[in-house]
Amino acid sequence: MAQTVNVNFRMDSALKQQMDSICEELGMSLTTAFTIFARKVCREKKIPFEVSVDPFYSKENMDRLRRSIAQMEATGGTIHEVDNA
Template structure:
């Protein structure tokens, strides 16, 4: 099987964390990425759920703004 090389940049702290995790489970980092790539190619989707932090949802931000207004309008006695 011929192979291709993929180069990309990643945050140093994140890379260090990934290296440590991969070492703990006994696989090199490139094998972890290969597993990810194979699963992505086979299933044609990212093999985990991708979502945003619910804290920043429109509904929650609206509620937070309302709470802030209530707090700002509260008069201390």
């Protein structure tokens, strides 16, 4: 049998509670869930789901939003509501 080791990391307590609850519903422990994840990563040599950045928060978009806000504030612009009638 392989030797086991402890792995420690931090996460938000609400996230951990949710994860514990879901693992319990699935009939497994949090340790088992992370072991499954680790085995899949090792087997496939990749994260087993897509990891991406929301393009809305890209540097270019955030810079554009800042410029737009500055322009609106400098010209006294306002936000207009759209009439969907």
